[in-house]
Amino acid sequence: MENRTLGIIGGTGWLGRAIAEAALDSGFIGPDRLLISNRSGVSTFEPGVRLLADNQQLVDLSDIVVLSIRPEQFRELLINARGKVVISLMAGVPAAAISAATGADVIVRAMPNAAVEIRQSFTPWYSVGKLVEHDRQWVQRLFECVGSADEVPEEDCIDYLSALSGTGPAFPAMLQMALTNQAVAAGIPLVIAQRAAQGVVVGGGQMLASRDPRQMIESLMAYRGVTAAALQSMADQNIESIVGRAVQAGAEIARKGM
Numbered sequence: 001m002e003n004r005t006l007g008i009i010g011g012t013g014w015l016g017r018a019i020a021e022a023a024l025d026s027g028f029i030g031p032d033r034l035l036i037s038n039r040s041g042v043s044t045f046e047p048g049v050r051l052l053a054d055n056q057q058l059v060d061l062s063d064i065v066v067l068s069i070r071p072e073q074f075r076e077l078l079i080n081a082r083g084k085v086v087i088s089l090m091a092g093v094p095a096a097a098i099s100a101a102t103g104a105d106v107i108v109r110a111m112p113n114a115a116v117e118i119r120q121s122f123t124p125w126y127s128v129g130k131l132v133e134h135d136r137q138w139v140q141r142l143f144e145c146v147g148s149a150d151e152v153p154e155e156d157c158i159d160y161l162s163a164l165s166g167t168g169p170a171f172p173a174m175l176q177m178a179l180t181n182q183a184v185a186a187g188i189p190l191v192i193a194q195r196a197a198q199g200v201v202v203g204g205g206q207m208l209a210s211r212d213p214r215q216m217i218e219s220l221m222a223y224r225g226v227t228a229a230a231l232q233s234m235a236d237q238n239i240e241s242i243v244g245r246a247v248q249a250g251a252e253i254a255r256k257g258m
Ligand SMILES: NC(=O)C1=CN([C@@H]2O[C@H](COP(=O)(O)OP(=O)(O)OC[C@H]3O[C@@H](n4cnc5c(N)ncnc54)[C@H](OP(=O)(O)O)[C@@H]3O)[C@@H](O)[C@H]2O)C=CC1
Pocket: 009, 010, 011, 012, 013, 014, 015, 016, 037, 038, 039, 040, 041, 042, 055, 067, 068, 069, 070, 071, 073, 076, 077, 089, 090, 091, 111, 112, 113, 114, 166, 167, 168
């Protein structure tokens, strides 16, 4: 299954590089089966991995092409990928636009997040066109190199999830900053505030890897004390609606196109 050649346009960027390294480290792909392109010619990959300056040459030599460039860079990209499977990581670029610009009729839209860096990204993906079963499994396994992955039933799921999970560490980072800033405003020394807030987001987040969040909330609310008062205040201010509107705002940008 792994004897396909994978070409990553933008494979030295944040996502492309992490995915390529994970695929190599896990043995999913050999260096001789991996091609990378960028404009700068700068790469820190092991010697066996070819860095190409010519995107069309990368496409011609690849079975599967990953587009790991930014949407504005895609607008300048000129490739003919007819007959190839094209996997786009771009937010806000519909499959139809990718197909029209590249000539490919099998498009996968995948939405990893920055946690590819630590191989803990959740990556939803959606395919358009005839993706044969062994390619479907290949795509799933590629993204499992950097965490977990699920095929989703509609392209709109990708646009919504771009805002929910594509944003990766953005929501927890916002919570951590809010907790820090509010603690400082309440008179807690900055260093202590930072350590306390990081403990909540990072330590608490790690616990949730194996615990149900509802049960966690119910267990702590059962004390009818400090946690109950704090969480009730958030509920009274409709935290779910604030979160929902935030994700919708991101999803609208993804749906509108970038
Ligand atoms: N970062 C994130 O958390 C997430 C990003 N995404 C999506 O992933 C995509 C990539 O993002 P990210 O990895 O962060 O971006 P980066 O800016 O880190 O990487 C972009 C890469 O593309 C290369 N590049 C740019 N133009 C071209 C070109 N014409 N031909 C070949 N290579 C090119 C750049 O290298 P050089 O300058 O040398 O050409 C660079 O290596 C984006 O579309 C984004 O929407 C999705 C979810 C999360």
